[in-house]
Amino acid sequence: MSVQIYHQQLLRLLQLASPLLPVGGYSYSEGLESLILQGNVYDRPTLQTWIDRELQTGAIRIETALMDRAYLASSQFDLDQLNHWNNWLTAARETEELRLQSWQMGGSLIKLALELTPGIQDSIQLIEYPCHYAIAFGITAQSWHIDRHSAILAYLQSWVTNQIGIGVKLIPLGQTEGQQILWQLKDSIDLLSQTLLVLDDPDLYVCSWGSSLASMQHETLYSRLFRS
Numbered sequence: 001m002s003v004q005i006y007h008q009q010l011l012r013l014l015q016l017a018s019p020l021l022p023v024g025g026y027s028y029s030e031g032l033e034s035l036i037l038q039g040n041v042y043d044r045p046t047l048q049t050w051i052d053r054e055l056q057t058g059a060i061r062i063e064t065a066l067m068d069r070a071y072l073a074s075s076q077f078d079l080d081q082l083n084h085w086n087n088w089l090t091a092a093r094e095t096e097e098l099r100l101q102s103w104q105m106g107g108s109l110i111k112l113a114l115e116l117t118p119g120i121q122d123s124i125q126l127i128e129y130p131c132h133y134a135i136a137f138g139i140t141a142q143s144w145h146i147d148r149h150s151a152i153l154a155y156l157q158s159w160v161t162n163q164i165g166i167g168v169k170l171i172p173l174g175q176t177e178g179q180q181i182l183w184q185l186k187d188s189i190d191l192l193s194q195t196l197l198v199l200d201d202p203d204l205y206v207c208s209w210g211s212s213l214a215s216m217q218h219e220t221l222y223s224r225l226f227r228s
Contacts, residue, residue, distance in 0.1 A: 012144040016137070017154035019161060023108040023133070029166045029226035031211045034218045036170045041076045047167040048181045051160055055188050057207040060066070062092065063134045064155050065196050067202060070138030071148055082135065089132045096141075097218060105133035109156050113140045120144075152193045160185055167227065 032050070035041045041050050054060055066085050066155065073081035093099035108129055113120050120143040127135060134155070141151035160182060168178045218226075 006017045006099065008142075009146055009150075013146045013150050013154055015048060016141060016144065016151075017158045019158070019165070021109075022112060023105045025158070025162050026165065027226060028105075029161075029170075029218070030098065030101070030163070031213075031218055032163060033170060033226045034165050036167070041167070042171060044177045044181060046185060047164070047171065047173070051163050051181070052185060052188050054163075054211065055156070055160070055192050057206045059092075059094075059098075059206050059213055060156065060159050061192065061196070062204055062206050063089070063144040063159075064152055064192075065199050066132075066201075067134040067138040067141075068148065068152055068196055070135040071151055071201055074139045082139070086127060086132055086135045089134060090212040091128075102132040102134070106131040106136040109133060109136040109182070111139060113143070117143065130162050149193060149197060153189065155190045156193060160189060166206055177212075 015021070032041065035196060041047050044209075051190065052209070066089050069085050073085070076097065076208055090099065094101060107130060110127075115134070120140070127139065137155055141154075143150075164178045164181050167178075168175060
């Protein structure tokens, strides 16, 4: 691989993982807002512990695994597999808020990808709508020729960054404390990324009842900053 091609892939990766990506991720807390308002997450250690446990056993583990499967299926133009995993993720979403979030972000990413790279249309047409964000991310990453492992790391990193941003706003925490959490979690992110590369289909399970309950409670909050 030439240096120029490597740099182009790196720039695409940074753009896809950027918090400036206009998919609306910043407007969702995935139940974290409820946990903060209930006093279950209230400072830097409790936020870091919550995010770390979600990485180990929560829904983000499976979402990223399905993103990776979409990446592989897209590289083979495997329509059946793409739609299988998209439908699988619909069934796995435990609350309406989480399902609508995933669909909205997925649709926004597909629209953006088509605007930036019209040639991606052949890959995008493989998927049925509504399309989940994880599936759209995998298709886009593969179509932009981003390295598979790098795509996994980027997906995990952007999720962690969003969760930290929520804590910074609501707890509140300082920006430096947020960066300290991100720094401390880098080993957990790296370890999970390597695990997901070899994760078999029978191991696609989570223990996410805490975040699911928090998401269910969120929609009934009297006042809230985030959409989920």
